[in-house]
Amino acid sequence: MSADANCIFCKIVAGTIPCFKLYEDADTIAFMDINPGNDGHALAIPKAHHADFFAMPPALLGAVSRTAQRVAVAVQKALNPDGINLVQANGKGAEQSVFHFHLHVLPRRIGDELKMNWGHKPGDMARVKANFEKIKAAI
Numbered sequence: 001m002s003a004d005a006n007c008i009f010c011k012i013v014a015g016t017i018p019c020f021k022l023y024e025d026a027d028t029i030a031f032m033d034i035n036p037g038n039d040g041h042a043l044a045i046p047k048a049h050h051a052d053f054f055a056m057p058p059a060l061l062g063a064v065s066r067t068a069q070r071v072a073v074a075v076q077k078a079l080n081p082d083g084i085n086l087v088q089a090n091g092k093g094a095e096q097s098v099f100h101f102h103l104h105v106l107p108r109r110i111g112d113e114l115k116m117n118w119g120h121k122p123g124d125m126a127r128v129k130a131n132f133e134k135i136k137a138a139i
C-alpha cells in the first residue's frame with residue numbers, strides 16, 4: 001500500500017501517532033478531527049496515500065464513501081445534529097491542508113453560522129473524547 005513518510009494521516013494509519021479511531025476496515029479508517037468545526041467532526045480516509053480527489057482510484061472512493069456514511073449514521077444517532085455536511089477540499093485554493101484524501105463528516109446545528117473554512121482552532125480534547133465515545137458506541 002502506498003504511504004508517504006511525511007504525511008500525518010499515513011502516520012495515523014500506521015499507528016505511529018494516536019487518534020480517536022471510530023472505525024477501521026481493510027481499506028479505510030475513520031477518526032475524530034482534532035480541530036473540530038463543530039462537536040462530532042470526524043474524518044474518513046483511505047489507508048493508502050492519495051493526495052486528493054483527482055488521485056483517488058474510483059473503487060477506493062466507494063470504500064471511503066461507505067465508511068463516511070457509516071460514521072454519519074452514528075453521528076446522527078449519537079449527537080442528533082440538525083444536519084451533516086460532507087466536505088472535501090482539493091488544493092490550496094480550496095484550503096486543503098492535509099494532502100491525503102479525506103472526507104469531513106461535519107455535524108451542523110441550525111444557526112451555527114459555520115463557514116466553509118471553519119479555521120483550525122485546537123479542539124478541547126476532553127470534549128473531542130466525549131463525542132468520540134458517544135459516536136463509537138453508535139457505530
Ligand code: 5GP
Binds near residue numbers: 034036088089120
Ligand atoms: P483539510 O484542511 O485538508 O480539508 O482538512 C484536514 C483536517 O485534518 C483538518 O480539519 C485538521 O483539523 C485535521 N487534522 C490535521 N492534523 C490532524 C491530526 O494530527 N489528527 C487529527 N485527528 N486530525 C488532524
Ligand code: ZN
Binds near residue numbers: 004007008048049
Ligand atoms: Zn498519507
